[in-house]
Amino acid sequence: MADQPHKVASRPLSPFLTVYRWPITMATSIVHRMTGVGLAGGILLLAWWLIAVASGPETYNDFCNIVATPLGQLVMFGFVWSLAYHTVNGMRHLAWDFGYGFAVPTANRTGILVFLLSGLLAMAFFILAYTGKGGYYQ
Amino acid sequence: MSLETPLRKAQGLGSSHSGVNHFWRQRVSAVILIPLTLWFAVSALGLVGAHEASVLYFLSHPLNAVLLGTFILTALYHMALGLQEVILDYVPHEGAKLLLMILNHGFAFAVAAACVFALLRIAVGT
Numbered sequence: 395m396a397d398q399p400h401k402v403a404s405r406p407l408s409p410f411l412t413v414y415r416w417p418i419t420m421a422t423s424i425v426h427r428m429t430g431v432g433l434a435g436g437i438l439l440l441a442w443w444l445i446a447v448a449s450g451p452e453t454y455n456d457f458c459n460i461v462a463t464p465l466g467q468l469v470m471f472g473f474v475w476s477l478a479y480h481t482v483n484g485m486r487h488l489a490w491d492f493g494y495g496f497a498v499p500t501a502n503r504t505g506i507l508v509f510l511l512s513g514l515l516a517m518a519f520f521i522l523a524y525t526g527k528g529g530y531y532q
Numbered sequence: 533m534s535l536e537t538p539l540r541k542a543q544g545l546g547s548s549h550s551g552v553n554h555f556w557r558q559r560v561s562a563v564i565l566i567p568l569t570l571w572f573a574v575s576a577l578g579l580v581g582a583h584e585a586s587v588l589y590f591l592s593h594p595l596n597a598v599l600l601g602t603f604i605l606t607a608l609y610h611m612a613l614g615l616q617e618v619i620l621d622y623v624p625h626e627g628a629k630l631l632l633m634i635l636n637h638g639f640a641f642a643v644a645a646a647c648v649f650a651l652l653r654i655a656v657g658t
Contacts, residue, residue, distance in 0.1 A: 430614045434639075437607055441643050441650075444600075447587050448650035454584040474573075481569050484562050491559060519577060528580035531590045 418505040419498075426483045429476035436473040475516035482515070483508045554613060561610040568603040575600075591654050604647045612640040 407413045414420075446457035460466050486504050489495050495504055522528050534541065545551045575596070579587055591597050615636045623629045 444650040448653040451584045523580040528577040531578035
């Protein structure tokens with residue numbers, strides 16, 4: 395082997411992100427971390443909203459106008475979905491911490507469930523908001 | 533079989549030198565955040581499109597102000613623990629790691645201070 399240094403390509407590859415078929419559990423784990431980091435930005439939005447409320451009607455209206463833009467609504471949907479996903483998948487993690495749901499078929503099923511449920515919750519929030527079912531604290 | 537010395541085993545701190553401290557604090561804050569997140573989602577939906585006066589009225593209720601404060605502070609604590617884990621996983625350079633750890637906690641404390649200030653300002657009404 396020592397006299398054939400160019401044959402290294404035939405070595406087995408380490409299962410890294412780019413050379414690996416993504417199992418559901420891997421996707422849920424990566425997305426959990428991504429939404430967690432994203433929610434660090436989400437809490438900035440919440441802080442911005444709270445400071446705007448405390449600063450007076452003009453500042454608050456500026457905040458509302460920015461959030462009402464298409465980009466603002468997209469960011470808000472990302473925030474709501476991330477919060478839904480991180481919460482629902484977080485409960486899945488807590489169940490694992492108690493030793494439940496570790497079997498591979500179960501973990502796969504709950505993984506799909508987390509994606510579906512978080513998507514449904516985020517869409518439900520926006521459908522309720524857009525159909526005037528929100529805003530009950532007026 | 534363990535390669536740990538009896539003293540190490542008795543201390544129970546492992547290679548992290550802090551045992552399950554970080555893990556446990558992350559889970560405790562996670563459990564606290566579940567009902568608070570539900571309350572926050574219901575409240576946020578109720579305040580969609582609200583005028584400033586409606587938001588002020590909502591936050592003038594002590595329960596709402598305290599719950600929002602608890603939600604924000606617990607979330608920031610949970611965030612700092614989580615981001616610390618991400619930094620330790622992906623940043624091998626000691627200097628960069630230390631800098632990011634300081635920024636992470638500084639960010640959490642700064643946002644916490646700003647939110648508490650805003651809540652107090654609303655409560656006092658100036």
